[in-house]
Amino acid sequence: MKKNRIISLVTVAAAALVLAACGKSSSSNTITVGASPTPHAEILKHVQPELKKEGVNLKIKIFQDYVLPNKALASKDIDANYFQHVPFLDQWNQKNKGDLINAGKIHLEPIAVYSKKYKSLKDLPKGASVLVSSNVPDYGRVLQIFKDAGLITLKKGTDITNANFSDIATNKKDIKFKTGYEPKLMPQFYNNKQGDAEVINSNYAVQAGLNPTKDSIAIEKSSSPYANIIAIRPDEKNNKDIKKLVKALQSKSTQDWIKKHYKGTVLPAK
Template sequence: MKKNKIITAITVTATVLLLAACGKSSSNNAKDLTVGASPDPQSKILKHVQPELKKEGVNLKVKVFQDYVLPNKALQSKDIDANYFQHIPFLDQWNKKNDGNIKNAGAVHLEPIAVYSKKYQSLKDLPKNATVLVSSNTPDYGRVLQIFKDAGLITLKKGTDITSANFSAIDQNKKNIKFKTGYEPKLMPQFYKNKQGDAEVINANYAVQAGLNPVKDSIAIEKSSSPYANIIAIRPDEKNNKAIKKLVKVLQSKSTQDWIKKEYHGAVLPVK
């Protein structure tokens, strides 16, 4: 009888240890995924979906970048698994300039670029020879041209591809508006607050970080039909990464897209 009790005790102990080991193994099976992102809205959106991804077995880590230069370099060098800060025209230009091969894994949201002014209430109020400050982010130039074209202030040369256009594409400039370029994108809100131009063009992420609402505070805003949606970008070797596919699926889900709409009140627009 005593021998049977010892055998039973050993069996129970072994079973408990086996179950504990299995439980530990299961918890360790979560796939780590590091995504580089701009501070807001990208990193905020990613942090919102972290709990949902945890349920899907993905341990999402967010690495915040303060500029548009380093995220693609970090992705290319495999310091991160994906990034979330850019639109396709920016990615295409970056690949061309850097002999890169980064790919689009899926669109998530649009950050409507907008024109702000402390001096005038609308684009049509801009005087002749007005100065409009624009950042050094050349892939956004077509977006700026489209806004001014929609307002009837400029026309573009025949055959202009808006996704790769620059200011030399202007055919007629009715008010001889001077577009001054070359400024760091993150400095544009400060230029606006200091009234350094008659108007300033600001990307939505930097506007939001500065406490501005592109819908309410701008004098003109990009239309939601814009082709400049922000994407999850990856290296080609990650195209079959199940964790990245889960990330994109959660980001594009109705619940996440509804949350984006509610959270940003139109300052950030969901793609679906």
């Protein structure tokens, strides 16, 4: 009887060790992704249940600006981030001597021009002031919109993904592009009519209750190279959990959900 009791105790102890080991393994499958609240965090929340089935516990850390997410990723405070496009990432790496990389493109937030004074870009008067944020990697996107409208031309050989307002060759209406504003403040400037027109990123526009496809006077085309991506450190390149995350975000079901949920204000990446 005593011998059987000892065997039972050993069996229970062994089982406890197995459960502890399983618990430890499960916690190692947690990944933390930094994201802007809209639409990035919303899209991440959408794939959380699917990832849980795959054995991945996705934690989402919200950032309200474009400065901290890459710093947090580089310092290993988070495992990945989801808020930026490749031109922004390239500029950040160059400026900060970083080596963050693109793990996969997910969606496009078409940048758009808004105005409480005019109904189209062609209605803008001579010398009109257009307020643009301090986000330099977006300048090429802004220039492309005005180029498509026939209001400006660019210098020969200009690379739109690295373009600046100094690359304008001709400016038919002598439009004044005023830069240097915090991206998140652009909807406030629009509401206060501080310029003749304001350029607003879709995530901030949507947060402010604006619909880029309905409320803007001009919007970026869906063929834009500025798709938002999952960014990671090089040492995470073979991380299976991050690969599962990207796969879930790029799946047809998620892309269809993006189309339906955002009604054109956010587009699946092509």
